[in-house]
Amino acid sequence: MSRGIELKLSTKTRALPVAMALAGSLALAACGASNESNSGSGSSDASGSAEQLSGTLNGAGSSAQQAAMQGWTAGFSKSQPDVTVNYDPVGSGGGREQFLSGGVDFAGSDAYLSDDEVTKAKDRCGGGDVFELPNYISAIAVVYNLPGVSDLNLSPDTVGKIFSGAITTWDDPAIKADNPNAQLPSTAITPVHRGDKSGTTKNFTDYLAKAAPNSWTGGAVDEWPTQGGEAANGTSGVISAVQAGEGAIGYADESQAGSLGVAKIKVGSDFVKPSAEGAAAVVEGSQVKSGRGQYDFAYDINRTPTDPSQYPLVLVSYHIGCIQYDDAAKAKLVQAFESYVISEDGQKAAADQAGSSPISDTLREQSQKAVDAIAGK
Structure with missing residues (x-):
């Protein structure tokens, strides 16, 4: 059975009276992907054969991810109806700040961590590795x-x-x-x-x-x-x-x-x-940022292509979290959710809901290595 999605919007003014601030919390009942602990399967399993989990994940960040999150959680809840994911679309910067302070389990961000934030993230993760997984490509x-x-x-x-x-x-x-x-x-x-x-x-x-x-x-x-x-x-x-x-x-x-x-x-x-196609093409022609950890897949986008099949004004949105969590049950929830997000089913759900470009098989294979490594202490 699937859970509902509650979207609360409040109106604020900032320079324009009509400008609406997306300040509400997006409560997303979700979960799922086939996620045998550290199995590396990397595909969703809506048939109910996946290990049934329960609990709550808290995330915050990118408002641009709002529609994609709706697609992910609608599909995720089919196999994990007893897991709730709360996501507050406060903006990428706010999401990273909340994650770094330990206020949420993961952040959604349309910009990768700065070098200073990487250092803080490692501290927040108890000195362990940090993951940055591309999960949403959009023009x-x-x-x-x-x-x-x-x-x-x-x-x-x-x-x-x-x-x-x-x-x-x-x-x-x-x-x-x-x-x-x-x-x-x-x-x-x-x-x-x-x-x-x-x-x-x-x-x-x-x-x-x-x-x-x-x-x-x-x-x-x-x-x-x-x-x-x-x-x-x-x-x-x-x-x-x-x-x-x-x-x-x-x-x-x-x-x-x-x-x-x-x-x-x-x-x-x-x-x-x-276009979705142009956005995906320019990411394929870009490079992973050097000097990061083995599970950090932040991309430096090529902003000056000459090939018109590539659209350079693009964002790659990430989920950011810890490879190792203090709580083993929490680690399983993060692993299950992220496994679904990067799966073919999860990417299709986001594309259908948000018009985003699915990540490539290369990006999925990279990200799956990080998802497989997520564990509790």
């Missing part, structure tokens, strides 16, 4: 609200100038150069950015820093570095703010764009729309 869309303009091209430099405040109206010559056949109005541009600590912001600014270094000098950061524009909390807050303001532009998980315009960004000599 980040540059979304806009400009009536009458249904097709918009933006080069990396133009995007950088818009979000740094150097371009302030839609009929700016730089935008016209990217869109020579468009009828662009003189409407003022309102750039909308995340007001909370965000992995989506970290990926967006990493893209700007690498693809448009001459127009973006704010670096790759998870807290918005410049003054101006409008701030909104959470993915839903950015979407709501852009929807509410004519001339607004923002960035968000592509699966949440809804009816907003979605810009094409320049890759090589072409302008490319975000």
Whole structure:
């Protein structure tokens, strides 16, 4: 039997009265994957033959993972109905902070741990190894609200100038150069950015820093570095703010764009729309970050491909946790949940629910090694 999903939303204001902050807790009854302790099977088992577990897992983090988590828990609960997973979509930074302080069992993050956070994570894990498992690949869309303009091209430099405040109206010559056949109005541009600590912001600014270094000098950061524009909390807050303001532009998980315009960004000599296929392709062409532990699969994304089949404005979302937990029962719950998340069934559930790109077989095989190693002291 499956459990329900309770989603509580509260409205907050931050620079825009209409910007909604995704501050509620996502209570997800879930679990499951075939998970014979340290068996390494790595596939879900909805038939009931998996070891039946009970208990509660607590996680927090990425609001962009919200839809994927719904897909994972709906499938997970079929084989483990007596396990509850509580997930609070407070944002990637908040999730990492809660995990590092010991407040939750795992974090969901759209940015990998910084070197300083890796050190803190090892301390939180009792000096043991830390896992960072890619579980969600998604294109980040540059979304806009400009009536009458249904097709918009933006080069990396133009995007950088818009979000740094150097371009302030839609009929700016730089935008016209990217869109020579468009009828662009003189409407003022309102750039909308995340007001909370965000992995989506970290990926967006990493893209700007690498693809448009001459127009973006704010670096790759998870807290918005410049003054101006409008701030909104959470993915839903950015979407709501852009929807509410004519001339607004923002960035968000592509699966949440809804009816907003979605810009094409320049890759090589072409302008490319975000897609699951393009997001997966660019990750395949990227490298694991060097100098990490044997179960840490953080990826440095190639932000400057020239192949138009690759979409470089992408985030890889992670689940972050300990390889060794103090409580053996807790370790079994984490192992069971993560085994389902990375399985083919779990990835399909996320793709169906969130429009994300399933991780590749290579990533799954890497991650399975970490899942197999999860244990209690």
